[in-house]
Amino acid sequence: MKHKVTILTSKSCPACPTAKQIWRKIKEKNDFDYEEIDVMSDNGQKIISNEGIMSVPTTIIDGKIIFTGIPDEKKAEDLIKE
Amino acid sequence: MPIWDTIIIGGAAAGLSAAIYTCRKNMKTLVISIDIGGQNLLTEQEENYPGYIELSGPKLMQIFQKQAINFGAEIIFGKATKLEKLDKNFKITMGNGDEYITKTVILSFGKISRPLNVEGENKFMGRGVHTCATCDAPFTKGKNVAVIGGGNSAFEAAELLTKFANKVYLIHRRDEFKADPITVDKIKNKNKVEIIINTIIKKINGEKNVDSLLIENIIDNSTKELKIDSVFIEIGYILDTDWVSNLVKLENRQIITNKKAETITPGIFAAGDVTNSPYKQTITAAAEGAIAGLSSYNYLRSKEGKSTISLDWK
Ligand SMILES: Cc1cc2nc3c(=O)[nH]c(=O)nc-3n(C[C@H](O)[C@H](O)[C@H](O)COP(=O)(O)OP(=O)(O)OC[C@H]3O[C@@H](n4cnc5c(N)ncnc54)[C@H](O)[C@@H]3O)c2cc1C
Numbered sequence: 001m002k003h004k005v006t007i008l009t010s011k012s013c014p015a016c017p018t019a020k021q022i023w024r025k026i027k028e029k030n031d032f033d034y035e036e037i038d039v040m041s042d043n044g045q046k047i048i049s050n051e052g053i054m055s056v057p058t059t060i061i062d063g064k065i066i067f068t069g070i071p072d073e074k075k076a077e078d079l080i081k082e
Numbered sequence: 083m084p085i086w087d088t089i090i091i092g093g094a095a096a097g098l099s100a101a102i103y104t105c106r107k108n109m110k111t112l113v114i115s116i117d118i119g120g121q122n123l124l125t126e127q128e129e130n131y132p133g134y135i136e137l138s139g140p141k142l143m144q145i146f147q148k149q150a151i152n153f154g155a156e157i158i159f160g161k162a163t164k165l166e167k168l169d170k171n172f173k174i175t176m177g178n179g180d181e182y183i184t185k186t187v188i189l190s191f192g193k194i195s196r197p198l199n200v201e202g203e204n205k206f207m208g209r210g211v212h213t214c215a216t217c218d219a220p221f222t223k224g225k226n227v228a229v230i231g232g233g234n235s236a237f238e239a240a241e242l243l244t245k246f247a248n249k250v251y252l253i254h255r256r257d258e259f260k261a262d263p264i265t266v267d268k269i270k271n272k273n274k275v276e277i278i279i280n281t282i283i284k285k286i287n288g289e290k291n292v293d294s295l296l297i298e299n300i301i302d303n304s305t306k307e308l309k310i311d312s313v314f315i316e317i318g319y320i321l322d323t324d325w326v327s328n329l330v331k332l333e334n335r336q337i338i339t340n341k342k343a344e345t346i347t348p349g350i351f352a353a354g355d356v357t358n359s360p361y362k363q364t365i366t367a368a369a370e371g372a373i374a375g376l377s378s379y380n381y382l383r384s385k386e387g388k389s390t391i392s393l394d395w396k
Pocket residue numbers: 091092093094095096097114115116117118119120121122124125127128129130131160161162163190191192193194353354355356362363364365367
């Protein structure tokens with residue numbers, strides 16, 4: 001099954017560029033659907049209220065909140081390879 | 083398993099500068115870091131870093147990273163948790179269990195946000211416990227929140243939160259504040275804000291998310307449950323150096339180094355805010371990183387019976 005990774009970020013969040021950098025690096029080596037969503041966008045607002053997200057960066061994998069904060073690269077890549 | 087010439091722990095001002103120097107000497111260099119930029123990610127304007135009139139901390143750190151990568155540095159994102167000396171080399175173990183072997187080590191892992199160390203803090207991290215007001219303030223619309231701390235960062239967080247939250251409690255364990263009086267006055271006069279002094283947090287309660295704090299007045303020891311949806315911890319920074327104390331000497335949790343960035347263990351160097359250097363600035367961290375980089379190169383040369391160098395440009 002092809003995994004789907006959604007990372008929620010905001011412009012004012014200092015940790016978000018690193019979180020995005022990690023996912024982009026993993027994406028270069030692995031095949032999965034990937035999207036970056038700003039929580040201030042309409043879609044972002046919808047996701048945070050549906051999922052009860054209170055913090056950025058947050059990574060959702062296959063519909064489940066998996067990381068709040070900066071992910072560990074290896075743990076993140078291992079999940080994608082499963 | 084590859085053997086690295088150097089592994090640099092911490093990818094911010096000190097560590098990325100060290101990487102520029104080790105890579106320019108063709109040392110096989112790995113930077114292990116939780117994030118890129120460290121404390122500089124919180125600096126809006128880096129006004130005292132020479133060479134730039136106006137530049138934000140995050141932008142400056144992006145340039146450091148680009149420079150290190152251009153010279154050949156590799157980066158792995160994660161937390162290093164164990165450092166061991168082997169026969170000839172060093173072994174670094176990550177929180178996720180991965181291991182790396184290296185001939186030299188540069189410790190440049192700076193400072194981390196000070197935790198409260200109370201029950202519920204880790205459990206609810208990102209679900210009502212927050213350490214970054216600029217990140218998470220927009221999630222507090224119409225909610226009741228608490229800020230813990232008495233310094234400028236606590237008051238600045240409280241001010242930002244008044245733009246979103248319904249009610250902001252600022253809780254401080256003393257009756258005096260470290261924050262500038264002007265900043266304190268600005269917050270004191272806001273209707274939404276209630277300042278609670280001489281009070282500590284005993285526990286953070288909740289089910290899925292945070293729903294209250296158990297607080298204790300340290301004068302009369304009375305306790306009370308304060309209903310809130312989010313708590314922002316703004317109590318400064320600490321050095322988390324216990325995990326390397328088997329191989330370096332510590333003083334007030336800082337790693338003791340000499341002018342060559344050497345620690346008591348040959349082959350282990352340290353640079354930046356994590357050391358006992360008297361000044362904690364981006365430029366001093368970068369300079370110490372450069373010294374650590376060159377010293378690690380000289381260490382490897384000496385081991386091979388070669389003469390040491392003092393320049394990077396000849
Ligand atoms: C709000 C604020 C404003 C500041 N403003 C200025 C300013 O205007 N000018 C100035 O010169 N200085 C300023 N400073 C100080 C400056 O930011 C620091 O001196 C500088 O960041 C120190 O750099 P460093 O590389 O030693 O450590 P840090 O910046 O603390 O970086 C440490 C790095 O190590 C990583 N790390 C930590 N533990 C581990 C681990 N176990 N495993 C892997 N990685 C780890 C972190 O993720 C981080 O990337 C400011 C500091 C703050 C907090």
